[in-house]
Amino acid sequence: MKTGISPRAERGSVLIIVLWVAFGLVSLAIYFANSSSLELRAADNRVASIEAQQAIAGAARYLSNALANVTEPGLPPDPTTLRAEAVPVGEARFWLIGQSLDEEDTKDVTWGLVDEASKLNLNTATASMLQKLPQMTVNLAAAIVDWRDADSTPSDNGAEDEIYARLTPAYRCKNAPFESIEELRLVYGFTTEILFNEDANLNGALDPNENDEDTAPPKDNHDGHLDRGVLAYVTVHSKVSNVRTNGESKVNVGVVDDNALRKLMTEAGIATASVTRALLVFSTNAVPPPRGSTNPPPSTAGNNTNNSVLQFYLRSGLTAAEFQLIENDLSVSTNKVIEGLVNVNTASATVLGCLPGLDSDNKAVTLVATRTGQDTQHSIAWLKDALSAADAVKLGPYITGRSDVYSADIAALGHHGRGYQRVKFIFDSSDGFPAAPKIRQRQDLTHLGWALGQNVRRQLAEAQNTP
Numbered sequence: 001m002k003t004g005i006s007p008r009a010e011r012g013s014v015l016i017i018v019l020w021v022a023f024g025l026v027s028l029a030i031y032f033a034n035s036s037s038l039e040l041r042a043a044d045n046r047v048a049s050i051e052a053q054q055a056i057a058g059a060a061r062y063l064s065n066a067l068a069n070v071t072e073p074g075l076p077p078d079p080t081t082l083r084a085e086a087v088p089v090g091e092a093r094f095w096l097i098g099q100s101l102d103e104e105d106t107k108d109v110t111w112g113l114v115d116e117a118s119k120l121n122l123n124t125a126t127a128s129m130l131q132k133l134p135q136m137t138v139n140l141a142a143a144i145v146d147w148r149d150a151d152s153t154p155s156d157n158g159a160e161d162e163i164y165a166r167l168t169p170a171y172r173c174k175n176a177p178f179e180s181i182e183e184l185r186l187v188y189g190f191t192t193e194i195l196f197n198e199d200a201n202l203n204g205a206l207d208p209n210e211n212d213e214d215t216a217p218p219k220d221n222h223d224g225h226l227d228r229g230v231l232a233y234v235t236v237h238s239k240v241s242n243v244r245t246n247g248e249s250k251v252n253v254g255v256v257d258d259n260a261l262r263k264l265m266t267e268a269g270i271a272t273a274s275v276t277r278a279l280l281v282f283s284t285n286a287v288p289p290p291r292g293s294t295n296p297p298p299s300t301a302g303n304n305t306n307n308s309v310l311q312f313y314l315r316s317g318l319t320a321a322e323f324q325l326i327e328n329d330l331s332v333s334t335n336k337v338i339e340g341l342v343n344v345n346t347a348s349a350t351v352l353g354c355l356p357g358l359d360s361d362n363k364a365v366t367l368v369a370t371r372t373g374q375d376t377q378h379s380i381a382w383l384k385d386a387l388s389a390a391d392a393v394k395l396g397p398y399i400t401g402r403s404d405v406y407s408a409d410i411a412a413l414g415h416h417g418r419g420y421q422r423v424k425f426i427f428d429s430s431d432g433f434p435a436a437p438k439i440r441q442r443q444d445l446t447h448l449g450w451a452l453g454q455n456v457r458r459q460l461a462e463a464q465n466t467p
Contacts, residue, residue: 045418048419064437074378097110100204119235127141135230150175194229196231198219199229200448237440241431242333242338253332258282310380311393337430340398
C-alpha cells in the first residue's frame with residue numbers, strides 16, 4: 001500500500017533533520033568554544049592580578065630597603081635614584097602615586113613617596129587649625145576634637161554620646177585617639193563629599209569623571225581644577241624620633257643646658273667663638289651682637305628657655321651652616337618620639353595655612369613660593385629670612401624639617417596592562433636609625449578604581465597597538 005510520500009520528499013525531510021542536527025552541534029561547539037575563551041581570558045586576568053599583587057609586595061620590600069638605607073635619620077630616599085614610575089617586576093609593573101607640592105598642578109598624577117608629616121595630624125591639631133582645612137566648619141572641627149578626647153563632655157559646637165545616640169544606627173563617641181583617617185566617616189557631620197570632594201579616587205589628579213559636572217560621580221564644578229577633600233590633608237601617623245643616632249636623647253633646648261649644648265656644638269665642629277657667643281646670649285637673655293663684635297650683649301634678666309628649636313636658632317646668633325650641624329640633635333621635648341609636627345619643607349600651602357604664624361594674609365602661599373627652588377637641606381634654618389621673628393616664634397612649636405613616616409600608595413598592573421591592583425602602605429622609621437621601617441598600615445584601595453591617570457592609560461593603549 002502506498003504511503004503517499006515520495007522518496008524525494010523523504011530525502012528532503014532527512015536532509016532538514018540532518019541540517020538541524022548539524023546546526024545544533026555547531027551551536028554547541030561555538031558555545032563551548034566561547035565559554036572556553038571567556039574562561040581562558042578570566043584565567044589570564046587572574047594571573048595578571050596575581051602578578052600585580054606580587055609586584056606590590058616586591059615594591060613594599062624595595063621601599064622598606066630604600067628607607068632603611070637613607071643617609072641620615074628623618075630623610076626620605078634620594079628622589080633622583082628612587083624608582084617610582086612603571087617599575088618592572090617580572091611581567092608586571094608598579095607605580096608610586098605621590099602628592100604634588102604644587103597644588104595648582106592637578107592635570108596628571110605625581111609619582112613618589114608621600115611624607116605623612118606634610119599633613120595635619122588628627123590627634124594633635126587644635127580645633128582652630130582643623131577648621132581652616134577645605135570643606136571644614138567650626139562644628140566639624142569641634143566634633144573631631146570630641147571624638148578623640150577622653151571625656152564625654154561636649155565642647156562648644158562639638159558632639160558627644162547624646163548626638164550619636166540619635167543616629168540610625170546609634171553608636172557611641174569613641175573618646176580615644178584616631179587610629180586611621182577613615183574614622184572620620186564615623187564623626188558626626190562628615191559626609192563622603194566632605195571627605196573626598198572631587199578627588200573620588202584619592203590620586204591627586206583631575207580625572208575625566210572629576211571634571212564632567214554631573215555626568216558621572218563625583219559631583220564637580222567642571223572648572224578644570226581638582227578640589228580635594230579633607231582626607232588629602234590629614235593623617236594620624238606623622239611623627240619624628242627624638243633620639244640621636246648614638247642612642248642618646250636629643251639636647252633639650254627648651255631649657256638650655258650650657259654644658260650639654262657646649263659639648264654638642266664643640267663635637268659638631270662649630271667655632272669656639274660662635275659657641276661662646278650663643279651661650280652668652282642665653283645666659284643674658286639678650287639679642288646677639290653682630291658677628292665679630294667684641295662687645296658683650298647688654299645684660300638683662302636671664303631667660304634661657306625656648307618654645308621651639310626654631311626659636312633657639314633665632315636667638316643663638318649661629319649661622320645657617322652652623323645651626324644645620326646640630327639641628328637634628330636638638331629638641332624641646334623629652335619624649336622618645338614627637339607626634340604631629342608638620343614638615344615645613346614638604347607641606348602644601350593649604351596645610352601650612354592652618355598653623356599659627358601662617359594663618360592670615362596668604363603668608364603660607366608666600367612661604368611656599370619662597371621655598372620653591374631653594375635647597376632647604378631638610379632644615380628649618382631658611383625660615384629665619386622668610387618670616388618675621390614674631391611669626392617664626394609662633395610657628396616654631398608646630399613644625400619640623402624632617403619626617404620618619406612615609407606613605408606609599410602603590411598601584412600595579414600585570415602582563416598586557418591587566419589585573420589592576422592598588423595598596424597603600426605606611427612606613428614608620430621612628431623606632432631607630434639605621435633600621436628597617438615598620439609597616440603600620442596596609443590598606444587595599446583597588447575598589448576606588450583607576451588611579452594612574454590618563455597618560456598611563458594612553459601609553460598602555462599605544463603599547464598594545466604597536467606591532
